[in-house]
Amino acid sequence: METAYKKYKSQVVRKRIFFFVTAVLLVFFAIVGISFGAADLDPERIFAIFYNEGDELTWQIIWNIRLPRVLSAILAGMALSVAGAAMQSILRNPLGSPFTLGISNAAAFGAAVAVVIFGAGTMHSSISNAVLINNPYLITICAFLSSMAATMVILIVARIRGASPETMILTGIMTGSLFMAGTTALQFFADDIEIAAIVFWSFGDLGRAGWREFWVMVAVVIPSLIFFIYNRWNYNSLDAGDETAQSLGVNVQRVRIFGMLVATLSTAIAVSFFGIIAFVGLVVPHIVRFVIGPDERYLIPSAALFGGLFLLISDTIARTIISPIVLPVGILTSFIGAPLFLILLVRRKRRAQW
Template sequence: MTIDTVRPTYDRFVGRKLVFILISSGLLVGTALLAIAAGPTSLNLSEVVDGLIGRGDPTTVTIVRGVRLPQVLAAIVAGAGLSIAGVAMQNVLRNPLGSPFTLGISQAAAFGAAFAIVFFGVGSTTGSDATPVIGNPYVVTLSAFGWSLVSTGVILLLVKYTRASPETLILTGVALGSLFTASLSLVQYFAQDVEVAAIVYWTFGDVGRATWTDLGLMTVVTALGTVYFVYNGWSYTAMNAGDETARSLGVDVEQLRIRGMMIASLVTAFIISFVGIIGFVGLVVPHIVRKVIGGDERFLLPGSVLVGAVLLLASDTIARTVFDPVVLPVGILTSFLGAPLFLYLVITRREYW
């Protein structure tokens, strides 16, 4: 084959992936507008636009800018961050079951939140219906973040010093998840009723609880992580062909693996510590995108960012409108979506590399 015959084939190969990314971008914008419009007070497109630019009825502006926009943006950032972390973990561990949830990071964050609520006394209830609230959310966030780093640290130590196999890392994550889940149950067993209610409230993943400050911090960390992974997309693609092949192409496999795992874990820990546990997004999205455009990390990474944002945003919109006026935590809906796929992967043991 000559360059004249290969080039058109390659251009079509890349073109299909770029079209998918463009469609995903348009779908994200459309889903965001729909999410802002949907709610107890329905808005049309012109009202949404007027609210976004601060023009028109003050009530509409308050609903759009003060209530719905922060939640929509938090869902976009959280979905994007969890998805790119999932892609990176699956590549680094060379295991299709790699994700923040299966590595015990989410469970460690939940224990950290429970630890702060019980031992620092920040959980309480309010109102006639005894709605659980957290008096100092930043104490809970810092504790959740710190304990999630414990799980991350164990995985990183195994990667760096023991050269553990991908299967060993996944089994270690399962063991860590079980350990922190048992620790969480122990804390709940000795906690007071008010504290148990606050713990359960936190563990329900909910992007609606994020403030503008939380959103800013999540955005910065997620953006930096995304830039790093996309910039190194070619190197991660080379790693898909095997460590020896990647080394022959000049890739520092060990350092790339350690840095990738660390950054993915930090992005995950940051997001979970602010919005609670949102399971399976980091597991589901990479497989959806990989099935459509293949395993080239140069396109898989940005594609997963967009699809993850769309998936979590759509899930959050459904969760807060389908049983109106009852608002479901989005973490429940994503678990319903992710659990069947997880079981499918375990049963079929489908290989992606």
């Protein structure tokens, strides 16, 4: 009689191990991320700071450049992958992510408006950056407003037509292409510097992270994480279909609409600050699901940590691979994520059990 329970518990233990291993790796790679960069700091110099024996330069590099960047990478990775995990369940679609719903297109449009109409981008010459965005706040605000406008369109349609996954996905794709057309139209009328600024913005780049960005992200991402964890049973029920979820006592429409609102909000924050970081929201949840299964109670927290880890490692590689040139992390996430995903997809077919 107890064997089924024991088997279940041993599976739970495996899921917990995955969570803790990811947590340990996250701490480890955070230290690695702080150590590596254009100026190499060995861990000794970093630890010296904790004992008040460090030098001023090390302190400056860590405090002003590396630490906000590392922490922002973790937080943005968390935001994107948890939003993706929730969306896949809310929309009952493995391709679900805030990007599928056109949030990135909308954000890019907002950035383009800021650059072309409000003149937020200028030419600047330096070794690493050919283009400098001289008014990042304006771009961030425009990108954010624009992505929330896209979300509102989807929510309004969902309100009128009923929040079915099909309605929401199709509306999202339509709004996305509308915003993309808007961006293209703006680019057509923009000059070469402005186009360069728009394109440059759209590369997801964590180099834009400072403390202020970090704290804004904390204020949005942490509550949304708590929100998703609070809803974990609701999302589990949604995985079984709307009718089953309703018969289990879930208010499907409400869970879907609020889940989508929170998911797009935290994604929009990350995208508005850092540009488009592809792939994390879509693929990290799948990778975690391959390893620990679809139970949202474990999937959501693990996807959060794994997403943070994934983006942190990608960014550390992006900063160091052809140092001193810093690659935008958005390029790296796909280069690392796609092969990893394919390997897991192929291997999964051969193993029925995890």
